[in-house]
Amino acid sequence: MNFVEELRWRGMLHDIMPGTEEELNKGMASGYIGFDPTADSLHVGHLTQIMTLTHFQKAGHKPYALVGGATGMIGDPSFKSQERNLLDESTLQKNVAGIKAQLENFLDFTGDNSAIMVNNYDWFKNFGFLEFIRDVGKHITVNYMMSKDSVKKRLEDGSGLSFTEFSYQLLQGYDFYHLWKNHNCVLQMGGSDQWGNIVTGTEFIRRKDAGSAFALTTQLIKKADGTKFGKTESGAVWLDPERTSPYQFYQFWLNSTDADAKSYIRIFTLLDRETIEALDAEHDAAPHLRVLQKALAKDITIRVHGEAAYEKAIKSSDFLFGNVGIEFLSELTDAEVKGIFEGVPNFNISLAELQEGINATELLAGKTAVFPSKGEAKKMIQGGGVSVNKNKIATPDDIFNADNLINGKYLVAQKGKKNYFLIIVG
């Protein structure tokens, strides 16, 4: 199966320039995707693009990952309502390095079609303004640039955009030219919001060197209910285990709705069509077992965080959501307990405080920050939404003392069903 067919059955393909498929069928081709260094870690929203590159490489092509050290200084106006703050250079350097390190986990950097990482800062840093407007600006008309949806939208809604942002598409267009000229990159890929920028590149290549280059975009991932993909209450889901623990990462995927899981498993895993269709069928037959969600979460967690982290996430999940009682903890060593609660927020309180006896609101909102205020703790306790050691707290005045400790040092607090907190005495 060729690259484009692969994307197509997975439901990833959004738009493709005529001739692209034919070009790729000729043999090994080089193509690239750009990543914006707005943070020092990628998040799950970037996974679509990472998977696109992965499929590209698996189909025998040579993938380039471009980190936008230069374009990141400008900011893409595409479909953003406001100009973004410019990042300073040192932050940018740090972000580029972080992203680079993560991308290395997904792509194969060995072999004939080894992946290559480039940073557009390298070819822009010594590119003078006069030189740029003469060699690049000359080939693209303002009319053409203004007709882009991303620009048009900003003009129409009156918010306007700075010259800096307006220039963005030229920079991205030049990136494509540079890679086409020097690395024989004939294809740029990206999310569907990047179509305009990508096409500026192919247009530039055509006008400047009469060359031909191609464009392909992927579907923007949305949840079935129309809300944004990749966000939880606590913010974006990052690939960096420091920002989003493997346990939280695993849970994020496991909690996908049925409809979402069906599309995600196609987009975010490398499982083949037969396997996925078999899982679909199995899931439909017994949806409560959630085989799709489990397979999805497993596949991605292992690829992002490794087998060991996945095993840990499973153990934590089994304990936190399974039917095991709280006594289970007493059978574990300290290290095992720590492992289970890795990624669960924890708080420390002193043994002395606990020995005096402490009421529920004070414990959860005063001594620890399970709740931001006592009022809120009280309300939720009254609403029946708080448990300690897997037992519901009946009233806000329930007293806890050293007798409630598990293994002599832990209390497990639960806000709702899914939010756990570990209180450690010591």
Place this chain on the structure above:
RNA sequence: GGGGAGGUACCAGAGCGGUCAAAUGGGACGGACUGUAAAUCCGUUGCUUCGGCUACGAAGGUUCGAAUCCUUCUCUCCCCA
């Protein structure tokens, strides 16, 4: 520069002298039901030592009493130049 409209809780948006910690909708959170789904239903959604305290762009003022009236400042939007 001239004229007009307006800034209310996470957002949208009522209120226009007391009964307003502020309608309604959305979101968020919690509960029930379930499969750690979806849909639905219910509850909560400023802080509190439960006496109060702090809040309706900011600062003053009028009043027994202000989100509501007055003054100044500030910001946003619209129209004209």
